[in-house]
Amino acid sequence: MxxxxxxxxxxxxxxxxxxxxxxxxxxxxxxxxxxxxxxxxxxxxxxxxxxxxxxxxxxxxxxxxxxxxxxxxxxxxxxxxxxxxxxxxxxxxxxxxxxxDERAVKAKRLVAGIASDLKKRFQPGTGVLVENKIFSASVHYRNLKAAYERGFFSSMKALMAVRSANFYWRSGNMVFELLPHGAxxxxxxxxxxxxxxxxxxxxxxxxxxxxxxxxxxxxxxxxxxxxxxxxxxxxxxxxxxxxxxxxxxxxxxxxxxx
The missing domain is CATH 3.40.50.1000 (HAD superfamily/HAD-like)
Structure with missing residues (x-):
């Protein structure tokens, strides 16, 4: 550059x-x-x-x-x-x-279900914020509390290792994003x-x-x-x-x- x-x-x-x-x-x-x-x-x-x-x-x-x-x-x-x-x-x-994107529209219901499960997994007290963005979901960890770091990253590693025909995970700046395949x-x-x-x-x-x-x-x-x-x-x-x-x-x- x-x-x-x-x-x-x-x-x-x-x-x-x-x-x-x-x-x-x-x-x-x-x-x-x-x-x-x-x-x-x-x-x-x-x-x-x-x-x-x-x-x-x-x-x-x-x-x-x-x-x-x-x-x-x-x-x-x-x-x-x-x-x-x-x-x-x-x-x-x-x-x-x-x-x-029609592929993203079709994934909307699945995204809602996964986002709901993620919110139950990562409670507000951990400092993790889960966003349901309708066509995708984000797991923000900018404010993750030190006491929960090991458990959080272990959980995310396990989630990201699961192969799915519908979604994939992508990392960003203090965030993990769940995105529909093909969108x-x-x-x-x-x-x-x-x-x-x-x-x-x-x-x-x-x-x-x-x-x-x-x-x-x-x-x-x-x-x-x-x-x-x-x-x-x-x-x-x-x-x-x-x-x-x-x-x-x-x-x-x-x-x-x-």
């Missing part, structure tokens, strides 16, 4: 040259700093302001693509004129666009929306393992940026940390003469 800022002149020209630019952004750890619990995450006013400006810029489409469930993501960001992707792209809504991921989602919008240019920014899917999908045909320098990332460029995301979005706006 290269430093985004050390290559800013060439990147500015590249972003300006696209007649239709799709700007894809992860939420947690990218647009918003990682919080103790998902419910505590907040979008700072300055970021909200620049997203609003980009959304009304001719030839620019803003796509917030998150592992969160779509309704909660839309409430949290609260801006019109944007495209939103929930559950890593299994559900997408935006101006004149609405789509759901779309972030790479599929950004590629699909780019085709539908006939985007001629892409910039995608993310900080976690699931964002690597969109970096791979846009390899050679988009600007891909990882928040934090990580060995082995498929992103072409990196930012030092989440605090630089606002600067990057202002940079994109300036490249588009906003």
């Amino acid at each position: 290269k430093s985004f800022w050390k290559n800013s002149e060439a990147l500015s020209a590249r972003l300006a040259a696209s007649s239709k630019l799709l700007v894809t952004l992860d939420f947690d750890g990218t647009l918003a700093a990682l919080a103790e619990t998902p419910g505590q995450a907040r979008l700072e006013p300055a970021l909200r302001c620049v997203l609003t400006a980009l959304a009304v810029c001719p030839g620019v489409f803003v796509f917030i693509l998150s592992g969160r469930a779509l309704p909660g993501l839309r409430r949290l960001v609260g801006l019109s004129g944007l495209y939103y992707g929930g559950n890593h792209g299994m559900e997408i809504k935006g101006p004149g666009f609405s789509w759901r 779309v991921h972030k790479g599929d989602a950004v590629a699909m929306l780019a085709r539908c919008l006939e985007a001629t240019g892409n910039i995608a920014v993310g900080d976690d393992l699931t964002d690597e899917d969109m970096f791979s999908a846009l390899a050679g045909r988009g600007v891909t940026v990882r928040v934090g320098r990580v060995s082995g990332s498929k992103a072409g460029y990196f930012l030092s940390g989440q605090a630089e995301v606002l600067r990057l979005l202002r940079f994109v706006a300036a490249a588009r003469d906003l």
